[in-house]
Amino acid sequence: MGILIFDKPFKSFEEQIDILENKYNLYIEDKNMALSALKSLTYYDLINGYKECFITNDKFEPGISLGFLHIFAQIDRHIQSTIFKYSTIVENSYKSKLAYVLAKNFGVCEHDYLDPDNYFRTNNKISFSRIQKACISIYDGSKPIPQPTKHYVEKHNHIPPWILFKNLSFSNAINFFQLLKSQEKHEVADLLIPDKNLDYYKKVEFIIASLNIIRNFRNKMAHNLKFITYKSHFHSLDPKTILHLLPPGLLHWKDIRQNKIGLNDIYGDILCILILLDDEYLQTSMLADFIISFNKMDNGKSTPMKLVKTKYFSITRLPPDIAKRFTALYEAKLKLLNL
Incomplete structure (x- = not known):
């Protein structure tokens, strides 16, 4: 040989x-x-x-120098870490709201809230039996049982959905929502987006698209895959819906029609997170974190830093005035919170 x-x-x-x-x-x-x-x-x-x-x-x-690449990577990592941090908060918040509705309507025992009769068997090629199997595999002992589910298997006589869902993949948690029947789906939708002026079906459409966009970008970051040029091609936001849900000034028709941004790209991902956080303090914190990143670019007087800013905004297609947009909203929220 x-x-x-x-x-x-x-x-x-x-x-x-x-x-x-x-x-x-x-x-x-x-x-x-x-x-x-x-x-x-x-x-x-x-x-x-x-x-x-x-x-x-x-x-x-x-x-392009190695020094430029080093600065570019540091800025990119900072922005990615901010997106990842708040993506995780959105995921946990969504799972908590979903678990609340299931426990309220079906009960706190896994045998009840995983009963196939409570759901559509299939929807858009999503099968409840596959999701049910994924849930059961978390606690049935066929593989090591993760915490906190393990504690409930060993110390309690049931596993509430808010515990089990901590060990359920984001993808399967989103699929749960799609298989809910109308009453429960309506309740989850209203918890996620308490906007009484938005049509129910538009809410559901936005929730499915936005959660999947957040999940897709989060997975790119988690697995260290190419993030800055990524677009979520299989999921895109309805322009009228996101414009309705956002505060004025964050997204314009010109952004969408002329620049093709805000619907399935990095900026769209950031806007989805901001909407689904649905908490003034968390939204203010997220805006502050992004403003810090953008200010790092503006405060750099060196030629490499100026080039980094130009290249980063060109490649990610973030709005060139994003710092101004976020600062205006941040200051408005500080006044609202009396901070």
Whole structure:
């Protein structure tokens, strides 16, 4: 048997820098800084993660340096971490509201709220039997039982939905909503969006689309996949509905019609999170976190920082005046909360 020659052999940090300089024409302004960047963010994250944005014909664009990539990655990570943080809050809030309605209407025992008679058997290729099986597999002992479900299996005589759903995937939790019958679906929809002026069917449509958009972007971030160019192509928001639900100034018809933003992209994801948080304090906190990120770009006086801002907004297609939009809403909410 011959010796296997690996097509991705080990390369020292110094060798990685040499490849970047001589193969990819990346400008290395400081070798020590380059070593530090590669040690903290890795070659793959810095190069492969962003090469579709800055590489043409296997060469970096003129003006792109490792220092630029390092700053770009730090800004991107900060914005991603903010989106991820509030995505998780939305997921937990949604599961809590869903569990509340199921417990109220069907009971707190898993045998009752997982009874197939309480749901449509199928809807848009979603099968309740598959979701039921996924729920049962959490506590039946066929695999290690996670906490907090394990505690209830060992110490209590039933597993309430608000406990079981902590171990249920976001995807299956969303599918639960789609399989609810009209009364329960209406109750969950009103808890998520307590807007009496929005048609029930528009609410349901928005909830399904927005939860899936949040889930899709969250999964991209969780698995360190390409985030900044991603669009949720299988789920898109209805323009009239999101404009109705948002405070004035965050999204305009021009954004949608001319710039094609706000419906299934990063900005759409951020807006969905803001709507579904449905809590003035959380919304204010989220706006403040984003404003900090945007101010970091504006406060940078160096040429690389200015280039980072231009490139980041161009690639993500976030509105160039997003900081102004968010600051106006943030200040309005502070006055409302008397802070």
